[in-house]
Amino acid sequence: MDFFIQLFTDPVGFYNQHELLIAQIGINAILAISIFVTFYSGQLTLANAGFMAIGAYTTVIMSLYLPTPLPVDMLVGALLAAAIGFLVGLPVLRLRGVFLAIATIGFVEALRLGVILNLPITGEGQGLKNPSADPLGGIVPILISVPILTYLVWRLTHTRLGQAWAAIREDELAASSNGINVPAYKMVAFVISALVAGYAGALETHINFFVDPTEYSVTRTIQILTFAVVGGTTNVIGPIVGAVFLTALPEIVRQFAAYRDVVNGIILILVIIFRPQGIVGRGGLAIIAPRWWTRWRTRERAAAAH
Amino acid sequence: MSALLQLTNVNRSFGGVHAVDNVSVEIEEGTIFGLIGPNGAGKTTLVNLVTGYIRPQSGSIKLLSPPPPASEKGSNSPPPLAGEGRVGAAVELARRPPHAVAGMGIARTFQTLRLYRNLTALENVLAGMHLRRRDDTLQQLIPIPAFLKEDRRRWQHARELLARVGLDPDKFGNRQAATLSYGDQRRLEVARALALNPHLLILDEPAAGMNPAEKDRVRALIQQLNQDGLTVLLIDHDMRLVMGVCRHIAVLNFGRKIADGPPATVSQDPAVITAYLGSQAQKTAAHVPGSEEMDVAATSTAVSAEPTSPLLEVRDLQVSYGAIQAVRGVSFGVAKGEIVALIGANGAGKSTILNSLSGVLRPHSGVARFGELDLTTAPPDRIVSQGLIQVPEGREILARLTVRENLELGAWGRSNGRSAHRDIEGLMKQFPILGQRRDLPAGQLSGGEQQILAIARGLLAQPKLLLLDEPSLGLAPQMVDTVFDVIKKIHNDGVTILLVEQNALRALEIADRAYVVETGRILLSGTGAALRRNPEVQKAYLGG
Known part of the structure; x- marks a missing residue:
């Protein structure tokens, strides 16, 4: 409760006290945007943790060995994640549903256990120290990126591309009969998702002093998936709400912090049973909007129809 | 009239089954062409071959000299379709992916409804206009009215298409597709296909599961679309609909074309009567009613x-x-x-x-x-x-599972195992076909x-x-x-x-x-x- 009281009565103090939490919420919100893009095009891909790792390691390795400025390192990290996303997508996107999910999980684990733990330049199992880490400065690009990315992806769903994604999600066969090049548009979604995940990984290294390979395992990917499931995927706000809610929750109920995963699991089950469309349903914040508001909207619409 | 679509010796088999067996068909431009045949005759397979969902094993499927797209009444002429060979000589369709075939101006509906169920009726039609929409990423990123003129035009056109198939855009436009009545969903699928601005519209059982009144409306719609210059390929089981509306009919049975001609000829064809009524039909058909x-x-x-x-x-x-x-x-x-x-x-x-x-x-x-x-x-x-x-x-x-195991499952509910066992052996004797194949996987049987x-x-x-x-x-x-x-x-x-x-x-x-x-x-x-x-x-x- 103190958490909320402080949030409203003393926002500046709240910000100073919870800076790392806010940064983490921002990172998770960006990851939620990343998984939203693939979900919106109807693909259950769980490779986000892998692309994060690529973004993070690339950024840190570049700041260790190259004189390039940090923003360039981060950009290269995100672009490399996108490029590898393209290569991974070539074979993997022929799969659908659960098979796609398993293949992408396979990619995450193969990257971590096969590549990161065996390449000397990544510090192998030891991880890497990040020379350019700046926890307090790192929060600024995060706080700027979240609204910009949200806006971009929200507008993207209204473009020709976004419309094709929605059609593919609803019915691939019908989409191709409408002239939509299904494999190509799926690939675009997968690459954009990889780009955003890689960017989130690069941002995260900026607030941590250390890149730790265990951060980028399947557990992380599943955590990102829960953002999308709990928040809902009919629009970009859904996964972000899920990310904010699930990241802040252990702070709100401190007494349960030790049982964080248990609480997350219970929330996930409750959402799947009672609100399968997620907290944010079709047409915005359905559950948060008061009932008179929805009633008023329906009446408005009915009036407009006549 | 010249031919629009020409299929020559098209073959496709699945495993040992000849789903489409050496079929040649020519569809004239501007006609309503009916494709009929009993269940499992290969009609939908043929449509899937034309639209690129299945590849033929041999034969050719040609789209002949498609004219430039007719511009819609009441709207500015749409931007040209993507895809090569819009205008000009014959284009081979076989082995092209479905979206490329759609780009040639061939639209289709599906036997089992395939709407975008969670999108609204208007959104369904808008998605159908994909090929006519220019890439508008930049305009959409800065959604000011001047940039969205194209958007409004598309919405207006989508509303016209809904009206054209008989769906009131004010009433149904913002309804989720899945909530429409069955007949309206069928109509919406036609509207979505029309959004492609096609030369050839393939309707796969548009009247399936409809009552007679709804069927009449489908019939009127097909005739209206044809009068507006659209070539239609109609597949349906309802003979009254097909015979009434089509100018030319091809009949398939076991993947083969058994008849081809105007409705009056086809319905009297002995081979067609046999295909529909069974092998004894010709004998009976010889009896003049009233004899x-x-x-x-x-x-x-x-x-x-x-x-x-x-x-x-x-x-x-x-x-x-x-x-x-x-x-x-x-x-x-x-x-x-x-x-x-x-x-x-x-x-x-x-x-x-x-x-x-x-x-x-x-x-x-x-x-x-x-x-x-x-x-x-x-x-x-x-x-x-x-x-x-x-x-x-x-x-x-x-x-x-083997033949034997399949039979054992049939006796699942029986309490007396010994008598079930005896019955299984008895059946194996009674039907030697099964006895001889008792240990073969059942999937290998004919x-x-x-x-x-x-x-x-x-x-x-x-x-x-x-x-x-x-x-x-x-x-x-x-x-x-x-x-x-x-x-x-x-x-x-x-x-x-x-x-x-x-x-x-x-x-x-x-x-x-x-x-x-x-x-x-x-x-x-x-x-x-x-x-x-x-x-x-x-x-x-x-x-x-």
């Missing part, structure tokens, strides 16, 4: 009274799938020891009736009693244990052998009444004979049988009594012999 034999048959109709104390009694049965009413009040009875047949064209509701008797489906209303058991509420396992056993359409054998296995499996549950759903489906003629011999044999052993068949004349040959089902209602009833000579039966199938 002596006909009169004899007519008197015998009166003899076949409904049983007074039936084993199975069905009264006013109604069954719906969501918005579609498949069975609209059907009453009939089956007495102990009879073979009763339900015949009728595909989609008439025959299988639905069986499924609602065996507890797979729940009827909407009506009475269905089997002895003391109320079939409308009893759980399926109880229905089976009381001796009402269904042999489902398409056989549903377990392909990876279709007819699988059918016999499915019937034998049904027998192991010790039926009092056996429901057989399309036992001759997809079988070669000799195999049909074998299967019908088996049915006669088990009937002689004392099993009562309710048979559903598309192959009407074969079914009528062995049936004591039969009912002709059409669009969910019983049209005619009588003894098998009488109905066999009744010209109305042929009419029900071919739309006369």
Whole structure:
């Protein structure tokens, strides 16, 4: 409760006290945007943790060995994640549903256990120290990126591309009969998702002093998936709400912090049973909007129809 | 008129089945072309070949000199379609992916509705305009009114398309597609196909599951679209619709084209009548209605009274799938020891009736009693244990299990293992086809052998009444004979049988009594012999 009281009565103090939490919420919100893009095009891909790792390691390795400025390192990290996303997508996107999910999980684990733990330049199992880490400065690009990315992806769903994604999600066969090049548009979604995940990984290294390979395992990917499931995927706000809610929750109920995963699991089950469309349903914040508001909207619409 | 689409010696087989066997068809520009044939004839496979969903193994599919797209009335001419070869010489369609075929101006609807169910009606149509929408990422990123002019034009055009197929855009435009009524969903699918601004519109069973009034509206719509200059390829089971609206018809059977010509010629073609009514049709067709034999048959109709104390009694049965009413009040009875047949064209509701008797489906209303058991509420396992056993359409054998294992599963519900074992051995002797293949995986049996296995499996549950759903489906003629011999044999052993068949004349040959089902209602009833000579039966199938 103190958490909320402080949030409203003393926002500046709240910000100073919870800076790392806010940064983490921002990172998770960006990851939620990343998984939203693939979900919106109807693909259950769980490779986000892998692309994060690529973004993070690339950024840190570049700041260790190259004189390039940090923003360039981060950009290269995100672009490399996108490029590898393209290569991974070539074979993997022929799969659908659960098979796609398993293949992408396979990619995450193969990257971590096969590549990161065996390449000397990544510090192998030891991880890497990040020379350019700046926890307090790192929060600024995060706080700027979240609204910009949200806006971009929200507008993207209204473009020709976004419309094709929605059609593919609803019915691939019908989409191709409408002239939509299904494999190509799926690939675009997968690459954009990889780009955003890689960017989130690069941002995260900026607030941590250390890149730790265990951060980028399947557990992380599943955590990102829960953002999308709990928040809902009919629009970009859904996964972000899920990310904010699930990241802040252990702070709100401190007494349960030790049982964080248990609480997350219970929330996930409750959402799947009672609100399968997620907290944010079709047409915005359905559950948060008061009932008179929805009633008023329906009446408005009915009036407009006549 | 010149040809628009030309198929030459197109072949496609799945495993050992020739789904499309050396078919050549030419569709003229501006026509309404009908493609008909019994269930499993290869019609939808042919459509999938043309639209790129399936690749032909040999043969060519050519789109000939497509004219530039006609611009829509009331809207600025749409931007040219993406895709090569829009204007010019013949374009080979085989081996092109579906989206490229769509880019050539070929739009289609699907036999089973494939709408974007969670999008609104308008969004469905807008998605259909994909190829006519320019990439607008930058305009959408800065959504100021000046940049969204194109957007508004597309919405306006989508509303016009909805209106064109008879959906009021104000009323239905913002409704989620899945919430529309079945007929409206079919119409919406047509609107979405039209959004492509096609040369050729392929409608795969647009009137399936519709009532007569809805069918009339579909018919009017097809004619209207054709008058507006669209070439239409129509596939449907409803002969009245096809015969009424098409100018040219091709008939497929077992993947082969058996007839091709104007409707009047095709409906008189002996090969077509055989394909639809079964191998005995030509003999019967030779009888001129009103001849002596006909009169004899007519008197015998009166003899076949409904049983007074039936084993199975069905009264006013109604069954719906969501918005579609498949069975609209059907009453009939089956007495102990009879073979009763339900015949009728595909989609008439025959299988639905069986499924609602065996507890797979729940009827909407009506009475269905089997002895003391109320079939409308009893759980399926109880229905089976009381001796009402269904042999489902398409056989549903377990392909990876051996013949023996399949039979053992049929005896699942029986408590006495030894007697079940004895019965299995008995069946293996009775049907040597199964005995010889006892250790083969059932999936390796031929279709007819699988059918016999499915019937034998049904027998192991010790039926009092056996429901057989399309036992001759997809079988070669000799195999049909074998299967019908088996049915006669088990009937002689004392099993009562309710048979559903598309192959009407074969079914009528062995049936004591039969009912002709059409669009969910019983049209005619009588003894098998009488109905066999009744010209109305042929009419029900071919739309006369």
